[in-house]
Amino acid sequence: MKKDKHAVLSILRDKILSGALQQGDRLAEIPTAELLGVSRTPVRIAFRALEQEGLLTKLPRRGYQVRQITNDEIAGSVEVRGVLEGLAVRQIVEKDLAPGLTDTLRHCLQAGDELFAERSFNEAKVQAYVEINRQFHDCLVKGSQNNAIAMALQINEHLPMASVNALVFNPEQTEREYERLYYAHQQHHAIVQAITAGQGARAEALMKEHAQAALNSYEQLSASGVSKTIRSE
Amino acid sequence: MKKDKHAVLSILRDKILSGALQQGDRLAEIPTAELLGVSRTPVRIAFRALEQEGLLTKLPRRGYQVRQITNDEIAGSVEVRGVLEGLAVRQIVEKDLAPGLTDTLRHCLQAGDELFAERSFNEAKVQAYVEINRQFHDCLVKGSQNNAIAMALQINEHLPMASVNALVFNPEQTEREYERLYYAHQQHHAIVQAITAGQGARAEALMKEHAQAALNSYEQLSASGVSKTIRSE
DNA sequence: ATTGTTAACATTGGATCCAATTTGAAGGTG
DNA sequence: CACCTTCAAATTGGATCCAATGTTAACAAT
Numbered sequence: 001m002k003k004d005k006h007a008v009l010s011i012l013r014d015k016i017l018s019g020a021l022q023q024g025d026r027l028a029e030i031p032t033a034e035l036l037g038v039s040r041t042p043v044r045i046a047f048r049a050l051e052q053e054g055l056l057t058k059l060p061r062r063g064y065q066v067r068q069i070t071n072d073e074i075a076g077s078v079e080v081r082g083v084l085e086g087l088a089v090r091q092i093v094e095k096d097l098a099p100g101l102t103d104t105l106r107h108c109l110q111a112g113d114e115l116f117a118e119r120s121f122n123e124a125k126v127q128a129y130v131e132i133n134r135q136f137h138d139c140l141v142k143g144s145q146n147n148a149i150a151m152a153l154q155i156n157e158h159l160p161m162a163s164v165n166a167l168v169f170n171p172e173q174t175e176r177e178y179e180r181l182y183y184a185h186q187q188h189h190a191i192v193q194a195i196t197a198g199q200g201a202r203a204e205a206l207m208k209e210h211a212q213a214a215l216n217s218y219e220q221l222s223a224s225g226v227s228k229t230i231r232s233e
Numbered sequence: 234m235k236k237d238k239h240a241v242l243s244i245l246r247d248k249i250l251s252g253a254l255q256q257g258d259r260l261a262e263i264p265t266a267e268l269l270g271v272s273r274t275p276v277r278i279a280f281r282a283l284e285q286e287g288l289l290t291k292l293p294r295r296g297y298q299v300r301q302i303t304n305d306e307i308a309g310s311v312e313v314r315g316v317l318e319g320l321a322v323r324q325i326v327e328k329d330l331a332p333g334l335t336d337t338l339r340h341c342l343q344a345g346d347e348l349f350a351e352r353s354f355n356e357a358k359v360q361a362y363v364e365i366n367r368q369f370h371d372c373l374v375k376g377s378q379n380n381a382i383a384m385a386l387q388i389n390e391h392l393p394m395a396s397v398n399a400l401v402f403n404p405e406q407t408e409r410e411y412e413r414l415y416y417a418h419q420q421h422h423a424i425v426q427a428i429t430a431g432q433g434a435r436a437e438a439l440m441k442e443h444a445q446a447a448l449n450s451y452e453q454l455s456a457s458g459v460s461k462t463i464r465s466e
Numbered sequence: 467a468t469t470g471t472t473a474a475c476a477t478t479g480g481a482t483c484c485a486a487t488t489t490g491a492a493g494g495t496g
Numbered sequence: 497c498a499c500c501t502t503c504a505a506a507t508t509g510g511a512t513c514c515a516a517t518g519t520t521a522a523c524a525a526t
Contacts, residue, residue, distance in 0.1 A: 044508085045281060156385060
C-alpha cells in the first residue's frame with residue numbers, strides 16, 4: 001500500500017468535504033493514523049495544514065475538530081472571492097496583457113458556447129462546464145500577474161461551496177439549471193469583452209456580480225434540498 | 234532552554250524578515266535543526282508553514298529556499314490588502330455593527346490623537362503608533378464579521394512590508410515622518426466617519442486608498458535607502 | 467578528453483519512542 | 497454531602513531511527 005506524498009492530506013480533506021467526517025467531529029492523531037494505516041507524523045502535518053485551510057480547528061489538549069461551516073461563512077467567502085477576482089481582472093486591464101491570456105479566454109468562451117449549443121443539460125455536461133469554469137477563473141487570476149491574489153484565494157478555494165471548483169446542481173430541473181449556467185457563461189462573455197475593451201472598473205464590477213450570482217443560486221438550491229454538488233478533480 | 238510551541242516557526246520567520254537569512258539562501262532540515270538546537274520534526278513543520286506563507290519555496294530534493302520577494306509582489310500584496318480591508322469596512326456598514334466596535338475605534342482614534350498632539354516623533358512613538366495601527370485594522374477586520382477576510386489576509390500579513398504590522402520609518406527625517414503618519418491617522422478618522430455615517434462605498438474607497446498610501450511611502454523610503462523597519466510584536 | 471556508470475553522500479519522509487502536560491475520575495477529608 | 501487532592505489515562509510535542517530517493521563526484525573505458 002504505497003501512499004503518495006500528499007495522500008494523507010488529500011484523503012482527510014476529501015473526507016471532510018464529502019461529509020464522511022461530520023462537522024463537529026473530533027479528530028485525534030493516533031486513531032486517525034491507525035485508520036489511515038500511517039504513522040502519526042504525516043497526520044500531524046496534515047492536521048496543521050487543514051487547520052491553516054480552515055477546515056479544522058485546534059482544541060487545546062483535545063485534538064482537532066471538524067469546523068462548523070455556516071452559511072454566513074460561505075457567503076463571506078464568496079464575497080471575498082468576488083473582490084479578489086474583481087481585483088484580478090482590474091489589474092489585467094491595468095497591466096500589459098500576459099501573452100496567451102486572450103487565447104485561453106477565447107478558448108474557454110468557445111468551449112462553453114459549444115456546450116450550451118443544444119438547450120439541454122445533464123450531469124456530464126455540468127462536469128464539463130465546471131472544468132471550463134475552473135480554467136476560466138484560473139487563467140484570470142494567473143493573468144493578473146499578482147501572485148498575492150492567488151495566495152489569498154487559496155484558502156477560500158478549499159472551503160466547500162465557496163470554491164469555483166464546486167457547483168451545486170439540481171438534477172430535477174435540468175431546464176432551469178441550463179438557464180442558470182448559461183447566464184453565468186454569458187457573464188464570462190461580458191467580462192472578457194470588458195477586459196479586451198480596457199474597461200477595468202466594469203470588468204471588476206462584473207466579476208463581483210458573477211461571484212454573487214453563484215451564491216444566490218446556491219442559497220436557492222440548498223434551501224430546496226434537492227441539490228447535488230459537482231466538484232472538479 | 235525552554236522552547237515555546239511556535240518558537241521555531243517564529244524564529245525562522247523573523248530570521249527571514251529581518252534579513253538574517255538572505256533571499257535565495259537554501260535551508261536544509263538538519264543544519265537548521267542543529268542551528269536552533271531542536272530536532273528535525275518542528276523544523277519540518279515550520280518549513281511547511283513558511284512555504285504556505287509564501288516565505289519559502291520547496292526545491293524538489295534540495296531542501297527549501299528563501300523566496301525572492303520582489304517589489305511587484307509587495308505592491309500586489311498591498312493591493313490585495315486594500316480590497317480585502319475595503320470589503321471589511323463595507324460589510325461593517327452593511328451589517329449590524331458588532332457591539333464594542335465603535336468603542337474600540339474611538340479608542341484607537343483618541344490614542345492616536347494624543348500621540349500626534351505634540352509635533353515630534355521618535356522611534357518609541359512610531360512603535361506605539363504601529364501598535365495602535367495594528368489594533369485599528371484588526372478590529373475592522375474582526376468587525377466585518379466575515380472570517381474569510383481575516384483568513385485571506387493572514388497569508389499577506391506575513392509578507393514583509395505588505396503587513397499592517399510593519400511600517401517603514403526614516404529616522405533622519407522625523408519631521409516628514411510625523412507628517413506621513415499623521416496623514417495616515419487622519420485617514421483613520423475619515424474611515425470611522427464614513428462607517429458611522431453609513432457610507433459603505435466611501436469607507437471602502439478610503440480603505441483602499443489608505444493601503445495604497447502606505448505603499449507609496451514605502452516605495453519612496455526604500456528607494457532612499459535610509460529606511461528602518463519597525464514591526465509590532 | 468569526454469562520457470557513461472557506479473558508488474557514496476545528502477536529504478527528505480515516515481515510524482516509533484520518550485517526555486510533558488492536562489483531563490478526568492476516584493477517593494479521602496472537613 | 498461537597499470539595500479538595502492525587503493518581504492514572506489520554507494526548508500532544510519533540511527526538512531519534514530507519515528507509516527511500518535523488519544528487520554529485522569520481523573513476524574507468526572508449
